[in-house]
Amino acid sequence: MIKVGIVGGTGYTGVELLRILAGHPDADVRCITSRSEAGMAVADLYPNLRGHFDLAFSEPDLDTLTACDLVFFATPHGVAMRMVPELMARGIRVVDLSADFRIKDLKVWADWYGMPHETPEWAAKAVYGLPEVARDAIRAAQLVANPGCYPTAVQLGFLPLLENDLVDTSRLIADAKSGASGAGRQANIGMLHGEIGESFKAYGASGHRHLPEIRQGLANAASGADIGVTFVPHLLPMIRGIEATLYAELRNPADFDRLQSLYEERFADEPFVDVMPFGSHPETRSVRGANACRMALHRQPGSNMVIVSSVIDNLVKGAAGQAVQNMNIMFGIDETLGLAAPALLP
Ligand SMILES: NC(=O)C1=CN([C@@H]2O[C@H](COP(=O)(O)OP(=O)(O)OC[C@H]3O[C@@H](n4cnc5c(N)ncnc54)[C@H](OP(=O)(O)O)[C@@H]3O)[C@@H](O)[C@H]2O)C=CC1
Ligand SMILES: CC(=O)N[C@@H](CCC(=O)OP(=O)(O)O)C(=O)O
Numbered sequence: 579m580i581k582v583g584i585v586g587g588t589g590y591t592g593v594e595l596l597r598i599l600a601g602h603p604d605a606d607v608r609c610i611t612s613r614s615e616a617g618m619a620v621a622d623l624y625p626n627l628r629g630h631f632d633l634a635f636s637e638p639d640l641d642t643l644t645a646c647d648l649v650f651f652a653t654p655h656g657v658a659m660r661m662v663p664e665l666m667a668r669g670i671r672v673v674d675l676s677a678d679f680r681i682k683d684l685k686v687w688a689d690w691y692g693m694p695h696e697t698p699e700w701a702a703k704a705v706y707g708l709p710e711v712a713r714d715a716i717r718a719a720q721l722v723a724n725p726g727c728y729p730t731a732v733q734l735g736f737l738p739l740l741e742n743d744l745v746d747t748s749r750l751i752a753d754a755k756s757g758a759s760g761a762g763r764q765a766n767i768g769m770l771h772g773e774i775g776e777s778f779k780a781y782g783a784s785g786h787r788h789l790p791e792i793r794q795g796l797a798n799a800a801s802g803a804d805i806g807v808t809f810v811p812h813l814l815p816m817i818r819g820i821e822a823t824l825y826a827e828l829r830n831p832a833d834f835d836r837l838q839s840l841y842e843e844r845f846a847d848e849p850f851v852d853v854m855p856f857g858s859h860p861e862t863r864s865v866r867g868a869n870a871c872r873m874a875l876h877r878q879p880g881s882n883m884v885i886v887s888s889v890i891d892n893l894v895k896g897a898a899g900q901a902v903q904n905m906n907i908m909f910g911i912d913e914t915l916g917l918a919a920p921a922l923l924p
Contacts, residue, residue, distance in 0.1 A: 579910055582608040583643045585661070586717040587635055590763050591675050594898035597652055598869075600635050602902065602916030604909075607631060607840050608646055611638040632750070644668045645652035648908070650901055651676055654762075657666045658668060659697045662721060666700060669865045671908055672721050673901045679704035682790050685784075690787040707797065707904040708733060710848050716907045725795070727745040727896030728754050728788045731822040733795040734851060734871045735888035740799040744833050745826035745869035745884065748806035752792065755812040757862070769792040774816050818893055819862025820853060824886040831882045837875055850895060850903065860889040867891060868921040869899030 582599060586592045587610030593632055599605045610620060612635035620635060636642065640661070641789040643649050651658035651664055651674040659678040666672070682702070683685040684695040695701055704713055705719035708730065716722055725733070732752045761769050768774075789809050796805045817908045828834060838856045845851040851871050854860055858874035868891060877886040890896050899917055906913045 580604055580905065581646045581666060582607045582905075583611075583646035583649040584652060585638050585643070585649060585657070585680055586611040586654075587612045588615050588623060589621070589652055590761070590893055590902075591897040592650075592652035593627075593924050594619065594625055595895045595901065596631060598629065598894075598898055600903050600915050601919070604915060605902075605905070607633065609633075609642045610635055611643075640664050644670055646670060648673065648905055649904075650674075651678075652898070655691050656693055659695060659700070662700055665699055666720060669720075670771045671719075671910075673707065673724055673904050674704075674721070675724045675897055675901055677723075677787065677791070679707060679721060679796060680697060680725065680729075681789075683794075684845040690724060690791035691789055692827055693709055706795070707900065708901070708909060709732060710737070710845070710851060711795075711799070713907060714799060716852060716904055717910065719908060720902045722908065724901045725790050726791055727756065727760055727820055727890070728786075728809070729791045730896050730900065731820045731871065731888045731890045732792050732809065732824065733799065734776065734890075735822055735824045735873050735876070735886040736796055736826065737799050738837075738841050738885075739826050739884060740796055740803075741838065741844070743800070743803075744830075744837075746798050746830055746856075747796070747803045749827060750796065750807040751806065751808045751825040752807060752822055753812075753825070754809065755814045756820045756892055757814055757818045758817040759817050760820070760896075774813060776878075777815060778812065780812045781808050786811055810909045816862070818866055818891050820892045820896060821860075821862055821889050822888045824888060826884050828882045828884055834877055835886070836913055837884065841873070850899075850917070854905065858887075860887055862889050862891070863923055864921050865889050865891045865895065866923070867894060868901060869894050869917040869921060870921065871895050
């Protein structure tokens with residue numbers, strides 16, 4: 579049994595970790611922290627977990643956390659980077675769902691996250707945990723930086739094009755839309771139902787903090803090539819799900835004929851990526867609650883532009899599901915344990 583701790587157990591990704599781990603045969607959740615709800619039984623706050631966890635939320639406490647084999651951080655940015663060094667020193671493994679360890683250039687990180695990085699040595703050692711790219715490094719890692727939700731949908735959709743040098747990397751476009759749970763559970767007037775219901779808007783069009791993360795991942799996939807990517811997120815009046823419509827111009831239009839088989843081969847051994855038939859339109863509800871990314875390719879008549887539609891559940895493949903996938907890889911157990919359930923439909 580893997581002894582698991584969760585810091586930030588009351589947030590949306592924290593409770594999603596609990597939901598997934600409730601069905602995991604090799605994970606034993608020992609500790610779930612919350613400063614505001616310390617002392618409250620987990621099942622009292624989240625009745626869907628009644629009968630699954632006989633635990634109460636507790637204050638984040640290093641002595642309790644160091645009794646675990648693995649700690650998930652489901653906390654706002656800036657929390658994990660302060661607690662990780664102590665856990666690392668005591669040999670505990672960590673999967674951080676926040677952005678603290680995702681970006682290697684710490685000047686870029688500080689500019690986007692508005693604070694200096696306090697543990698550069700661990701930022702350098704952390705492995706960016708996109709399993710479809712870095713499975714071997716994740717297996718050996720003590721600290722895994724779980725990718726962001728938009729960056730997961732965007733990178734997976736572009737990967738085969740960039741790895742095979744098929745497109746103009748200077749003019750990529752990622753037009754992405756997310757449900758409101760992406761913003762977390764803390765009170766925020768802009769996220770009230772009355773504010774976002776029956777409405778739809780872009781945000782962060784002048785620059786969103788996921789832009790440098792997406793750039794870094796796409797540059798690595800393209801063997802260090804310069805990446806010009808325009809990323810615009812949108813807020814959808816729904817709770818879960820991300821759809822990213824991706825655009826890239828083929829260098830050689832003749833390559834269109836082999837793209838479908840290239841995508842199918844690239845992801846053939848990936849348990850959580852599904853390449854749908856050419857011309858399909860993946861729906862967010864087809865991945866709701868599931869650790870899955872579904873994608874499909876399109877071409878418009880007379881155009882050299884490849885269009886990829888990529889969907890994930892932001893809380894699962896975009897956060898807690900991918901974090902459990904990373905845990906499974908780190909501990910050398912079946913990567914799909916706890917994650918095999920299909921999406922909830924309708
Ligand atoms: N929501 C999403 O779709 C995704 C979120 N993420 C990232 O995952 C992380 C968690 O997100 P989400 O669950 O949405 O966030 P929430 O705001 O819903 O939850 C945050 C949790 O962290 C705890 N917390 C807050 N401040 C501290 C602190 N200083 N020390 C210890 N615990 C703290 C809170 O409990 P309390 O204050 O009671 O201690 C709460 O349990 C964030 O970094 C987010 O960016 C990543 C991918 C997708
Ligand atoms: C809808 C919404 O607000 N989404 C969040 C992104 C989701 C998230 O939590 O970002 P990380 O994956 O980096 O942690 C945002 O735009 O900031």
